[in-house]
Amino acid sequence: MSAELLPNARPKAANQKIGLIGVGRMGTGMGLCLLRHQVELHIKANKSRFGADRLAAAGAREHHSIAELAPHVSAVVLSLPSSREVEAVCLGQDGLFVHMSRGGLIIDCTTSYPGSTVALAEQAQKRGLAFIDAPVTRSPEQAELGLLNAIVGSNETLFPAAEGILATFCETVLHVGDVGKGHELKLVYNSMTMGIAAVASEVCQFANALGLDLVTLRSLVSRGSTNSGIFQAFVAFLLGEKPDVLAVSIANSAKDIGCAVRLAGESAVSVPILAATAHKLNNAVAGGKGELTLPHLSHP
Known part of the structure; x- marks a missing residue:
């Protein structure tokens, strides 16, 4: 349909x-x-x-x-x-x-x-x-x-x-x-959100470790096809511009990506990158960050 x-x-x-x-x-x-x-x-x-x-x-x-x-x-x-x-x-x-x-x-x-x-x-x-x-x-x-x-x-x-x-x-x-199709599509949608969030968090940490300016990075990313609302939200959070952005908890995000990976497995679809994202989020929950919001993934 x-x-x-x-x-x-x-x-x-x-x-x-x-x-x-x-x-x-x-x-x-x-x-x-x-x-x-x-x-x-x-x-x-x-x-x-x-x-x-x-x-x-x-x-x-x-x-x-x-x-x-x-x-x-x-x-x-x-x-x-x-x-x-x-x-x-x-x-x-x-x-x-x-x-x-x-x-x-x-x-x-x-x-x-x-x-x-x-x-x-x-x-x-x-x-x-x-x-x-x-x-x-x-x-x-x-x-x-x-x-x-x-x-x-x-x-x-x-x-x-x-x-x-x-x-x-x-x-x-x-x-x-x-x-059931609504929940299937929502899990696919959320898995993309969480995957991009995991990449955005690591990119921000990477830039910070190299001493690169996040404002400059944002300006560069904003001009290219790599740009995303998730990345923009992470940078706005780290710069203190929007402390409440992406207010979903890390624990809830881990639940959603876990469901998506499970659904993929039941459908015989290989999703190694999404599985790695689930692992990253589960580690954050195990490390005591579960009740924090998703952009806190970008903190060490």
Whole structure:
């Protein structure tokens, strides 16, 4: 199936009752956009109260358990760290698959593992529910502005309903195939991001060790085909211009590249450079840098 690109799609979520599970930095931005589009938003908080408090103050209704939230909504958006958390939210006696009403739609905006996604979709169907993948790109700041990009894996029947919800917090909705294909493409995309980040970090260290000026290096790179947004972000971070740029954690980056390498292995694709990137990120996590942001890779 060819990809269908829908920029600036008109949101059709007004007056719907929608759940949001995972109100970290990205999820909070999504929730604020949903509220601005007159959605009746029901949330289940993370450990941190920051996002839940912001959303509750803006009109969201907070629930203390998934079992309590599920009967109130016809659709749920998930914004969680990994497939492990998605499975925990969906399965089990207190999960969505038990307590959500038949006909409900679950939209997984997490960067999850495709095999898990397909298995969850099959189990959801047996319970009269629909489960699709819609991982997103861009930053929490862009989430709050409604400028994310969603990569959707769903069948043709479910896509319009999902697109109407996603369009409240996404600038672009990209339909790439059936369930699982969204997460496959997101892992390919993220593997490129992490690979370039690993190269950028080493190049910056290399230049520094030689006593070369990063401003001069940036000027040179900016004029050639080697230029990239990742490299520019690393240099801006090292020069103190943008200390919060690329706010994804090294641990989360290691998780994503690890999933990509695993997917490649299952597909009999050789990816030695991506495997080396995964090794570099895992070493950084083992060295205590896991909770630091990705540009900290460039520090010795």
